Amino acid sequence: MQCSIAEMKVQSKHCNNYGRNLLVSVTGSRIMRVLVTGGAGYIGSYIVEELLQNGHDVRVLDSMLWGDDALEPFKDDDNLEIREGDIRHIEDLSYAMKGMDAVIHMAGIVGDPACGVNEQATQSVNVEATKSLVEIAKLHDIDRLIFASTCSVYGASELMELNEGSFLNPLSLYAKSKIDSEEIILHETHDKFSDDNITSTILRLGTIFGWSRRMRFDLVVNILTAKAVLEGDIPVFGGEQYRPLVHVHDASRAFVAVLEADEEKVDHQIFNVGDNDLNYQIKKVGKIVENTIDDAEVRFVEHKEDNRTYRVSFDKINHILGWEAEKDITDGVEEIKQWMAEEDITDYSREDMRNSEYSYM
Ligand SMILES: NC(=O)c1ccc[n+]([C@@H]2O[C@H](COP(=O)([O-])OP(=O)(O)OC[C@H]3O[C@@H](n4cnc5c(N)ncnc54)[C@H](O)[C@@H]3O)[C@@H](O)[C@H]2O)c1
Numbered sequence: 001m002q003c004s005i006a007e008m009k010v011q012s013k014h015c016n017n018y019g020r021n022l023l024v025s026v027t028g029s030r031i032m033r034v035l036v037t038g039g040a041g042y043i044g045s046y047i048v049e050e051l052l053q054n055g056h057d058v059r060v061l062d063s064m065l066w067g068d069d070a071l072e073p074f075k076d077d078d079n080l081e082i083r084e085g086d087i088r089h090i091e092d093l094s095y096a097m098k099g100m101d102a103v104i105h106m107a108g109i110v111g112d113p114a115c116g117v118n119e120q121a122t123q124s125v126n127v128e129a130t131k132s133l134v135e136i137a138k139l140h141d142i143d144r145l146i147f148a149s150t151c152s153v154y155g156a157s158e159l160m161e162l163n164e165g166s167f168l169n170p171l172s173l174y175a176k177s178k179i180d181s182e183e184i185i186l187h188e189t190h191d192k193f194s195d196d197n198i199t200s201t202i203l204r205l206g207t208i209f210g211w212s213r214r215m216r217f218d219l220v221v222n223i224l225t226a227k228a229v230l231e232g233d234i235p236v237f238g239g240e241q242y243r244p245l246v247h248v249h250d251a252s253r254a255f256v257a258v259l260e261a262d263e264e265k266v267d268h269q270i271f272n273v274g275d276n277d278l279n280y281q282i283k284k285v286g287k288i289v290e291n292t293i294d295d296a297e298v299r300f301v302e303h304k305e306d307n308r309t310y311r312v313s314f315d316k317i318n319h320i321l322g323w324e325a326e327k328d329i330t331d332g333v334e335e336i337k338q339w340m341a342e343e344d345i346t347d348y349s350r351e352d353m354r355n356s357e358y359s360y361m
Helices: 005-011 044-053 069-074 090-097 112-117 119-139 173-188 220-231 248-260 282-292 315-321 329-342
Strands: 033-037 057-062 080-084 102-105 144-150 199-205 207-209 233-237 242-247 269-273 279-281 297-301
Touching (some): 033 044, 033 090, 044 057, 044 248, 057 090, 069 080, 080 090, 090 119, 102 248, 119 144, 119 173, 144 173, 144 248, 173 199, 199 248, 220 233, 220 242, 220 282, 220 329, 233 282, 242 329, 248 315
Parallel strands (some): 033 102, 102 144, 144 199, 199 269
């Protein structure tokens, strides 16, 4: 049975902290109880691992669209609690947020193709659920909220380099839904007449690459690597377009760095997450894959449809948090190649390894 946010207000218990703010994580920050929505996903499962390693207590809320195998190695960890549930359901959100200090909000319908399949579902999962999440976070005295947005909010641009203050030019429903959620979070977590504000941060991620326990082969570096390994073919569509890329391990480190940063540095801030040296033209990505995988060759395909191109500045996260990427594209290509050999992966089109055409109910 669904219940309203007003009813939740009555039921809500202010049960955060448990005196835990006296305890310190391995990086010297206070240990937190952190809810990760979408924590069984490609990036979310990596964040869970990173949080546990740093000594935080973690709860996952995920509808397990792709199963929960990515969390298998951590299931016996006393500091991890896994809940299957839907961010569209107020009870699931409320239950998951009880007793938490922070929320890392990763769950959603991800990518242009998947968002285009069912526009109503995209609106409900990627935008409406964010509104509920913020309301419920306030009721539960959540201290910090970090949201996974995307650099694709910048869309196509002639500008040399885009930064967090640049004009937004969303070219897809996915990018629009992310902008709507950013606005909800930034506006609704701050009220100068209220004491219950939440320290909120938006992270605009570049396109992710690399191996994760929930693998995705619908991302450019990953799919080019898989095709190179299995078919010796690296089809590059167009190739002139720029993409800011970042390894899944580094993206996860960025979420944890923001979580553990001084409040004044991250409150109400937007950070692009990536590295200036990882703004690559796709044709260069193809060449790196070619140089890393034996007997594979780039094949250029004329292509005019995908006109997104953007180069992004990552100076802000570097200057304010001292954060920089540790891994480059070759690292990602090599680890995927090795994993495919070890696990005998022969099909990159498996439904559980791509989001592209997922039909959302
Ligand atoms: N992968 C990228 O290149 C990239 C780039 C920029 C931003 N992001 C953002 O990062 C986040 C995670 O992306 P990902 O690549 O890990 O994708 P993913 O599909 O692997 O992870 C999303 C997770 O959310 C869960 N989920 C979906 N709908 C849900 C619902 N209604 N309730 C609860 N859980 C639900 C899924 O089961 C899945 O585990 C997304 O918000 C995405 O927009 C990803």
